[in-house]
Amino acid sequence: MPRRTHEWSAALGGNDVIAFAQQILRAEADALCLVADRLNESFEQAVDLLRGTVELGSGRVLLSGVGKSAHVAHKISGTLNSTGTRAYFLDPVQALHGDLGMVHPHDVAILFSHSGESEEIVRLLAPLSGLCSALIAVTANAQSALARQAVVVLAYGPLEEVCPLGLAPSASTTAMLALGDALSFAVSESRGFGQEDFARFHPAGSLGRKLARVERMMRVAPEARYATHTSTIREVMSRAGNKGRRTGAVMVLDDAGRLAGIFTDSDLARLIGRRADEQLDRPISEAMTASPLVARAGSRVGEAMQLMSLRKISELPVVDDDGKPLGILDITDLIDLAGAAARSRAA
Numbered sequence: 013m014p015r016r017t018h019e020w021s022a023a024l025g026g027n028d029v030i031a032f033a034q035q036i037l038r039a040e041a042d043a044l045c046l047v048a049d050r051l052n053e054s055f056e057q058a059v060d061l062l063r064g065t066v067e068l069g070s071g072r073v074l075l076s077g078v079g080k081s082a083h084v085a086h087k088i089s090g091t092l093n094s095t096g097t098r099a100y101f102l103d104p105v106q107a108l109h110g111d112l113g114m115v116h117p118h119d120v121a122i123l124f125s126h127s128g129e130s131e132e133i134v135r136l137l138a139p140l141s142g143l144c145s146a147l148i149a150v151t152a153n154a155q156s157a158l159a160r161q162a163v164v165v166l167a168y169g170p171l172e173e174v175c176p177l178g179l180a181p182s183a184s185t186t187a188m189l190a191l192g193d194a195l196s197f198a199v200s201e202s203r204g205f206g207q208e209d210f211a212r213f214h215p216a217g218s219l220g221r222k223l224a225r226v227e228r229m230m231r232v233a234p235e236a237r238y239a240t241h242t243s244t245i246r247e248v249m250s251r252a253g254n255k256g257r258r259t260g261a262v263m264v265l266d267d268a269g270r271l272a273g274i275f276t277d278s279d280l281a282r283l284i285g286r287r288a289d290e291q292l293d294r295p296i297s298e299a300m301t302a303s304p305l306v307a308r309a310g311s312r313v314g315e316a317m318q319l320m321s322l323r324k325i326s327e328l329p330v331v332d333d334d335g336k337p338l339g340i341l342d343i344t345d346l347i348d349l350a351g352a353a354a355r356s357r358a359a
Contacts (some may be wrong), residue, residue: 036182039174043183044190047168057164058148059198061120065145066097066203071118073099074144076107078132080181081124081188088122088192094213095200104132112143119144122192126184128156137161150188166191211312222314226307229346230330230339237262238337241272241297248296249280261327263337264300270335273300276327306331309338316341 065071073092075085085101092099102111102121115121121144125133128151141147141161149162152169159165168191171183211223221229230236239248239262248262266272275296283291283299291299305323307316307330320328326343 036174039172040183040186043171043174043187046171047187047190050167050169054164054166055194055198058122058166058195059202061146061148061164062097062195062199063202065118065120066199068118071116071120071145073097074102074115074119074121074140075099075124075192076102076104076121076133076136077124077188078104078130080185081126081130084185084188084192085122085124087189088196091193091196092199094210095196096203096205096209096213097196097199104136107136107140112139115140115143117143117145120146120148122148122150122195123158123162124150124188124192125156125158126152126181126188128153128158130158133158150191152184152187207312222312222317224313225309226311226313226316226330226341227309227338229313230341231259231345232339235259236337236340239264239275239296241266241300242295244293245275245280245283245296245299246292248275249292259327259340259342261329261340261342262296263329263340264296265337271304271306271329271331271337272297273302274304274327274329275300304329307341309333313341313346317346320346 062073065073073089075089075092076082077085082101082103089099089101100114102114121140123133123136128149134157137147137158138161146163147161149156149158149165149167151158151165151167152171153159154165154167154169159167168187171187172178173180173184174182207223211220237248237259241264260277262275263271264273264275279299279301283289305319305325305328307319307328309330309332316328320326320341320343328341330338330341332338
């Protein structure tokens with residue numbers, strides 16, 4: 013019985029599933045530490061190759077593998093694309109039946125194989141090497157058939173699989189995945205890939221919306237409410253309702269059309285609570301919050317959310333460089349994002 017099978021079976025025999033899981037995770041972490049210590053100049057060479065492909069413009073990164081390695085290749089393809097390096101997955105079997113036609117001479121191929129001897133990958137080497145600019149091998153075996161034909165070899169070395177039987181790919185696939193992430197991020201970092209670039213590639217979902225500019229999420233007329241500073245509160249509040257969603261704040265404009273202040277439903281409630289009915293027929297400027305907090309055009313939704321949370325406000329006007337309001341952010345439109353952020357912090 014393999015050593016780990018005996019040790020971990022003992023843990024499970026005591027019904028300590030958490031201890032068993034902790035052993036698995038720590039063993040995988042130890043394996044990654046070994047891989048990190050084994051990195052050498054080959055990693056730099058691989059980054060240079062990938063960056064050169066990006067800078068040529070016409071080339072992409074081709075990723076391939078079989079079995080569990082194919083899943084790793086798919087994931088790294090997605091990571092590369094999302095961080096500004098164009099990539100695609102090539103099925104090694106389909107490649108030999110026509111899909112090699114998608115390969116461009118400027119493409120760089122990254123092939124994943126723990127043993128470096130997977131039959132499908134070995135059969136792909138000769139035809140693929142004549143169609144792309146370079147092959148990068150990610151393998152445990154620096155003497156394998158794959159490694160011998162690659163221009164750059166990322167050999168992470170022997171690893172003990174953390175499967176209690178010592179059989180199922182686990183530490184090896186974790187190592188491949190981590191190396192692929194390291195390559196992706198090293199290339200994007202060397203190219204100065206930043207938040208602005210990341211936002212362009214992630215327009216959907218909570219992440220994309222937090223990175224988006226405030227103009228994308230703000231309410232504009234007729235869903236945003238405006239009033240001149242000389243209008244009375246009664247005039248503003250009795251005005252015919254706007255079409256669409258109703259925001260709980262009125263942006264008050266000065267004579268030049270700049271934002272002078274903001275008057276909210278809470279301000280109105282406070283006047284009514286004080287029985288200050290006479291104030292309803294006074295100019296709204298007398299009861300508004302002057303020089304309110306604002307979000308500048310071009311700033312990010314995530315930054316605006318942080319400001320709203322810190323100052324405990326529900327509406328945030330968006331203004332241009334001249335101080336003229338373009339629209340307003342309403343917390344009810346951002347509540348899903350706020351919830352996702354809170355869950356992330358709690359985790």
